[in-house]
Amino acid sequence: MNERSQLLKGILEGCILAIISRETVYGYELAVKLQQQGIDVKEGSIYPLLLRLQKEKLIHGEMRASDSGPNRKYYTLTSAGEASLEAFRQNWNSLKSPVDQLLDRGGS
Amino acid sequence: MNTLVDENNEKREQLNVENKKVYEDMLVYVRLSFDKSEAETEEVLMELLDHLLILQEEGRDSRELFGSDPKQYAREIVGELPQALPKKVRALFMMGICYFLGFYLFTSGLIQTILAYGFHHLEQTKTYSLGTTIVGLIMGVAALAILAYSVFRYIQWSCFRHTSKIKEYILSGLMFAVFPGVIVLAMYLWLPSFGPTVVLPVYWMGIVGVVFLIMAKLLGRKI
Structure with a gap:
């Protein structure tokens, strides 16, 4: 994953925001949910992205005790994060079908 | 934390x-x-x-x-990771400087005092050129800072390499001990005397050294 493009990183960031907007998750949980969605990335690649999203104040991480005992860092979306997710959604929707069409035509 | x-x-x-x-x-x-x-x-x-x-x-x-x-x-x-120079790092840095100056001044003061008073090899007072002394100390501290930084970088570089860690630590330790010594010696030999001069008894350096060591101890307690 790491040597692949900025584009993929941007999309992955959008997906992380989307998952966190639905529920509060910790790192491992997030990796599992991405995989359940069929987004197959190296599990570790989420941590640098989580750090970056925190730096940009799009998400907020907090260490607290989990139900099963040990401390875990749980992530929630900030209001800036919601705005960023909305922008991502719009960009994605406006690009999705034209790109699909273009690629389909190219393939036929 | x-x-x-x-x-x-x-x-x-x-x-x-x-x-x-x-x-x-x-x-x-x-x-x-x-x-x-x-x-x-x-x-x-x-x-x-x-x-x-x-x-x-x-x-x-x-x-x-x-x-x-x-x-x-x-x-x-x-x-x-977000950039930040933690208080701890700053305190450690200051402590390092104080220990360095303290040990250096204390040991040279002690040796000179013993030579002067015990064996009459040296004069009991010494003429210090303030300019030379200050430049010398600053250069010593700078050399130490550069060295500490390069040791950090060196250990980082050696991570994920499968050679003997112990050998590498000993090597860095040696560098740490030898390099500042060479710098100090070089300064003694080549730095010209300049600035106003003061004549002080040779144990003066030892006393200032002790002051730095006490400061280093106090800083260490805060960390």
Whole structure:
């Protein structure tokens, strides 16, 4: 994953925001949910992205005790994060079908 | 913050030999990036450790977490950590300077005093050129700072390389001891005398040295 493009990183960031907007998750949980969605990335690649999203104040991480005992860092979306997710959604929707069409035509 | 470090120390024991090696290299590499926020650093290290422990339980390889190039991954993590010079690092830096000046001044003062009063090899007073003394001390501190920085970088560089750690630490230690000595000696030989001069008894240096050592001790207590 790491040597692949900025584009993929941007999309992955959008997906992380989307998952966190639905529920509060910790790192491992997030990796599992991405995989359940069929987004197959190296599990570790989420941590640098989580750090970056925190730096940009799009998400907020907090260490607290989990139900099963040990401390875990749980992530929630900030209001800036919601705005960023909305922008991502719009960009994605406006690009999705034209790109699909273009690629389909190219393939036929 | 220390609770996270302690928790990390305990949890790390659950790793198997192979995972422990990779993880500890990661830990050293990331922690040695000392200009990063300490809280964020320890938190991400804990997240990675938790994740690795789960992989280990599931019988999966650490490569699924760190990729095929763990050093590159560590670099990526460090690159995203927020910049901050923690108070602790600043205090450590000041303490290092005080210890360096303290030991240097105290030992040279002591040796000169013994030679002068005990064996009458030296005069009991010495003429100090203030300009030379100050420039010399600043250069010494700068040399020490550069050296400490390069030792940090050197250890970082040596992470994820499978050579004997002990040999490398001894090597860095030697560098640490020899290099400042050479600088100080070079300054004695080549730095010209300039600035106003004062004549002081030779034990003066020892006394100033003790003052620096006390300051270093006090700084150390705060950390």
